[in-house]
Amino acid sequence: MKIRKCTCGEDILLDDQMYYFLSGNPIAHSGGALCVTLNGKQINIARLVACIPNGLLPDHIDRNIHNNLASNIRTSTYSQNAANVSRRSSNKSGYIGVTYREDGRTHWQMTFTCGTFSACKRYPTAESAAARDLLAKTHFGAFAKLNFPEVS
Numbered sequence: 370m371k372i373r374k375c376t377c378g379e380d381i382l383l384d385d386q387m388y389y390f391l392s393g394n395p396i397a398h399s400g401g402a403l404c405v406t407l408n409g410k411q412i413n414i415a416r417l418v419a420c421i422p423n424g425l426l427p428d429h430i431d432r433n434i435h436n437n438l439a440s441n442i443r444t445s446t447y448s449q450n451a452a453n454v455s456r457r458s459s460n461k462s463g464y465i466g467v468t469y470r471e472d473g474r475t476h477w478q479m480t481f482t483c484g485t486f487s488a489c490k491r492y493p494t495a496e497s498a499a500a501r502d503l504l505a506k507t508h509f510g511a512f513a514k515l516n517f518p519e520v521s
């Protein structure tokens with residue numbers, strides 16, 4: 370493994386062969402991805418590392434776009450890629466896919482969407498997070514980012 374400094378200051382992790390292949394070529398953030406300029410074209414590094422075909426996306430297993438080791442990148446559909454997300458910074462419930470509402474009748478609400486499938490249910494407690502995990506595991510398998518990974 371080799372490390373190259375990103376323009377943002379983070380370390381970019383690359384396998385040795387990819388490190389040498391990209392050496393001398395500029396790397397920059399573009400549209401939420403890290404891209405390298407090769408022959409005048411910007412190419413997503415993760416797509417290059419894992420040879421991802423058009424119509425599919427590279428998914429960083431650890432959700433760190435600076436970790437471009439081949440072992441950290443897998444081929445995903447758009448919905449699988451979207452399933453591997455962290456809790457939003459604006460989330461106040463502390464759980465992925467769960468909101469805590471105080472609109473007269475305080476409750477926890479779980480929402481889950483996968484393609485055309487959508488579920489929304491109210492719970493009296495944080496059981497919403499476990500219910501959301503169950504749906505995420507069923508629909509996305511290993512791509513699902515879970516609230517309680519130790520239970521799966």
Ligand SMILES: [Zn+2]
Nearest residue numbers: 375376377379
């Ligand atoms: Zn960066």
